[in-house]
Structures are given as C-alpha cells and as structure tokens.
Amino acid sequence: MKAHQPEDRPEWDRTSEWSDIRFHRKRIKPGTMRTIHLPLLDVNLGDRWPVPVTVIHGGRPGPCITVLGGIHGDELTGPSACTHLLSNAFTDSGKPLDPATLAGTLRIVPVVNLPGYRMKSRYFPDGRDLNRQFPGDPGGSTTKRVADQIWNYLVADSDAIIDLHSAAKGRTNMPQVRVDLSHTSSYLLAKSFGIEILLDSIPPKGTLRRTANAADIPVITYEGGGADFLGDQSVKVAVHGILNSLRSMRMIPGNPQRPKFRIMASGSTWLRAAEGGLLDMFVSAGSVMREGEVVATISDPATPGMTVDIVAPEDGLIIGAATNPFTAAGMPVGHFLPISKHFALLEEQIDANGHFIVNGSLEERVWREEHEINEISLHGAWSGEDVDSEWVDSKITNEKEFEEEEAA
Ligand SMILES: [Zn+2]
Missing domain, CATH: 3.40.630.10 (Zn peptidases)
Known part of the structure; x- marks a missing residue:
C-alpha cells in the first residue's frame, strides 16, 4: 500500500494490465x-x-x-x-x-x-x-x-x-x-x-x-x-x-x-451524571453548546421536587449523547468536544434545532479545494486511552472473561 497516494495521485496507472x-x-x-x-x-x-x-x-x-x-x-x-x-x-x-x-x-x-x-x-x-x-x-x-x-x-x-x-x-x-x-x-x-x-x-x-x-x-x-x-x-x-x-x-x-473546515481532535471531555435517577436530555448528538447551557436534567421518582442540571463546561459540540434515561451517579451523559477557540466556525453551520449541519447532510453542494479548508488541531488525550472507553458496556466484562478462559 505504501506506493498508493489516495488523495494526491493524479491518475491510477492506466497502463497496467486489467483483467478478470x-x-x-x-x-x-x-x-x-x-x-x-x-x-x-x-x-x-x-x-x-x-x-x-x-x-x-x-x-x-x-x-x-x-x-x-x-x-x-x-x-x-x-x-x-x-x-x-x-x-x-x-x-x-x-x-x-x-x-x-x-x-x-x-x-x-x-x-x-x-x-x-x-x-x-x-x-x-x-x-x-x-x-x-x-x-x-x-x-x-x-x-x-x-x-x-x-x-x-x-x-x-x-x-x-x-x-x-x-x-x-x-x-x-x-x-x-x-x-x-x-x-x-x-x-x-x-x-x-x-x-x-x-x-x-x-x-x-x-x-x-x-x-x-x-x-x-x-x-x-x-x-x-x-x-x-x-x-x-x-x-x-x-x-x-x-x-x-x-x-x-x-x-x-x-x-x-x-x-x-476540519477539526482534528485528539481529546474530549466526558459529561457525567453527578446524581442518579431519570435523565432528561435537552440536547442530542450534534448539538452546539454555549458554556453554561443545560445539557440534561436528572430527577428521581423516589425524591420528587428535586432536580440536578448538567451544563456545558465550555463552548463546544456534543459528539455523542446518552439515549437511555436510567442514570446512576458517574455515568457518562454526553461526549463533549470543547471548541471554544473556533466556536464561530460551528455557529456558521447550525440548523433551527441548534444542531451542527455536517457536510453531506444537506443536498446543497459547495465545491472547495483542499487548500481552502481551515484545518484545526485540538490537543488533548482520550480519557482511558480510547475514544469510547468511558461509556459503560456491560458485555466488556464478558469479553474479559473470554480472554481469561482462552488464556487458561
Ligand atoms: Zn460498531
């Protein structure tokens, strides 16, 4: 594969033999x-x-x-x-x-x-x-x-x-x-x-x-x-x-x-539930958030009248969101990409529901050359060394058991 340059190669070698x-x-x-x-x-x-x-x-x-x-x-x-x-x-x-x-x-x-x-x-x-x-x-x-x-x-x-x-x-x-x-x-x-x-x-x-x-x-x-x-x-x-x-x-x-523009992120922030109960999400994956805006509210049917808000820690983008309302303290509610410095770019591409409009999600076609793209590097580290490692996955334990069983 070393010889292949998917982006820059002007034309694939048309002289090579091409057959069944x-x-x-x-x-x-x-x-x-x-x-x-x-x-x-x-x-x-x-x-x-x-x-x-x-x-x-x-x-x-x-x-x-x-x-x-x-x-x-x-x-x-x-x-x-x-x-x-x-x-x-x-x-x-x-x-x-x-x-x-x-x-x-x-x-x-x-x-x-x-x-x-x-x-x-x-x-x-x-x-x-x-x-x-x-x-x-x-x-x-x-x-x-x-x-x-x-x-x-x-x-x-x-x-x-x-x-x-x-x-x-x-x-x-x-x-x-x-x-x-x-x-x-x-x-x-x-x-x-x-x-x-x-x-x-x-x-x-x-x-x-x-x-x-x-x-x-x-x-x-x-x-x-x-x-x-x-x-x-x-x-x-x-x-x-x-x-x-x-x-x-x-x-x-x-x-x-x-x-x-293109954001190349090497880290993110996890928004966690501070309390357990029923999670009421105000936003969803793709929502553009201003610092302090409410992401979700947690209430507990066993303790009516009390609620706790989860707010955006800074300006950014919800790249992943929980959809299951059952929540315990410490559970991730949102996967958040802090983009304060480049927030203006996000704001230019927001729909009526506050969602970021991803390239290709609309029919409109805008042609752009590679050199015209504004490239942004976001430095950081993934918590747990993997992008998704903070999400709870009940089967992961089983997976580990299998590994042990195989090792045994
Ligand atoms: Zn998958």
Whole structure:
C-alpha cells in the first residue's frame, strides 16, 4: 500500500494490465458487478454463515476499496448506506458506481456480522465482539475463525477500507470519522471523506482498524447514529463520504465535496451524571453548546421536587449523547468536544434545532479545494486511552472473561 497516494495521485496507472478477478473462487469480468456469498466459517458441516459481498469490478484499472457495514450486528447506519450504494440509483449505466466506468474494484459488504444482525445483536452467536478478534485465528474461537476469514478475503488485499459503525446501545454519535492521523495513508483517506470532525485515535487491540493499520492498510472508521436506530442524516453523510473518497481516488468522476473546515481532535471531555435517577436530555448528538447551557436534567421518582442540571463546561459540540434515561451517579451523559477557540466556525453551520449541519447532510453542494479548508488541531488525550472507553458496556466484562478462559 505504501506506493498508493489516495488523495494526491493524479491518475491510477492506466497502463497496467486489467483483467478478470476472482473472489472466493468466482470469476468477475471487468466492467461488471457480482454478488458472491462469502461463508464466514470454512466448514463442511453446520452453518457456514454465508454473507453477501458485492464486487463491482470496474472497466478501468484502479485500486481495490472495501466498504464494510454491520461488523456490529445492531448498528444499522452501515448496512443502510451500503444498501443505498448498491441500488440502481448508484449502479445503473451512467450512475456514479456504473461498473463500466468505475476505475478499480469496489467491494461492498452491507452486513459483515449477519448472524448478529439476525439476532439484533452487536455480538456473534458465541457472545464475542468481532471487532476485537482481528486478525483472527483459523484454529481459535468461532469469532476468531470468522475474523480470520474476513481478514483473508476482505482485508489483506484491500488498498483502503472504510468501516461503518454507529454508537453502541444506549447512546448515539453525530457523524464523525475516527482515524490514526499518524498513519499517513489513513489520514489521506480520512481527509478525502469530506467530513468536519476527525477524532485522532488508536482503537483497542484486535479492532479491524488497529490491526489493518499495523499491516499498513489505510482504514477509517465512520461513526454515525446509534444501535437499533436508523437516522437519515448519518446514512446520508456516510454515502456522501464514501463517494467523496472514491472521487478523491479518481475511481469515479467528479470532484470531492469538501467541508468548510476540519477539526482534528485528539481529546474530549466526558459529561457525567453527578446524581442518579431519570435523565432528561435537552440536547442530542450534534448539538452546539454555549458554556453554561443545560445539557440534561436528572430527577428521581423516589425524591420528587428535586432536580440536578448538567451544563456545558465550555463552548463546544456534543459528539455523542446518552439515549437511555436510567442514570446512576458517574455515568457518562454526553461526549463533549470543547471548541471554544473556533466556536464561530460551528455557529456558521447550525440548523433551527441548534444542531451542527455536517457536510453531506444537506443536498446543497459547495465545491472547495483542499487548500481552502481551515484545518484545526485540538490537543488533548482520550480519557482511558480510547475514544469510547468511558461509556459503560456491560458485555466488556464478558469479553474479559473470554480472554481469561482462552488464556487458561
Ligand atoms: Zn460498531
């Protein structure tokens, strides 16, 4: 991947040989698309968990890009965005993903964790989180075997990967990209997505992003919306961002649509409940906050008449918010990005509800050159060393038990 420059390369090498490819023993001709069922388990007996992978093998040479949705089976933004991209509105003749004109190969997997999706669960049927098992192990646990299969068929030969997620149960995220900015090709991929908020982070061990980055494969994680929920804005921004990245890589015609500014944040603040009870959120993910404005109120049915407010500690943006009203003291209520110094930029892009208008969430198209973007670095550190580590996840304990069980 070292040779690839997704953003700046003027044109993919058009002189290289471009011919049929094979995916899981099926042949795909240039200028065609084909949906192939990739078994997640390489077995002769029992369920093989076949998962549809659509391969659009372009008529012209170019890179191989993989878009993954539903690694967590209950996160629906990715599955929905991928399904849109595979519709006639995108793949018909003359449309953006027309196989005849596409340069390169695009692989789209709407739901990687199809068994989890069928159970409306984040996890695999053995209770494990696929996104902690990479690069997998063909002789390991069920989910480790799945990770190994995904790694071999969808990750290892990708020139870049866009991994689509939503917040876990009980919370929601405004559209944002997570990326290790020190990994240059991932940074270029993140920029090409054309979104305002980039969280510079190294994800936990065993995640697809961390493992693929270690193998020098550029990866970005897109986050938008929440589990068991489908929001128009998150899906729109995902589709818009993927098309932007493909345009930047010269895989599809047209110029990428760029944001007015780009915030590259390396830290955030957690707004926590000081008291327990019922949480009444006044704002939601994407709300632009002035210092001192009320984010939420906590009341307790056992002690009527008393309420406690949670306020914005400074000017900034709610990038993630709790959606579950059951609250105990110390629980995170909001994931807050302090942006006091650059608040004027946020204020220029606010809708009637006080929400930040993310690039791509409106139909309006504004063309901008890369050098016209105002880039802002926000210094800090992620609490607990991971962007989301302060959110409570009941299954994390189980995950640890599994690790111990495996180690034993
Ligand atoms: Zn996820």
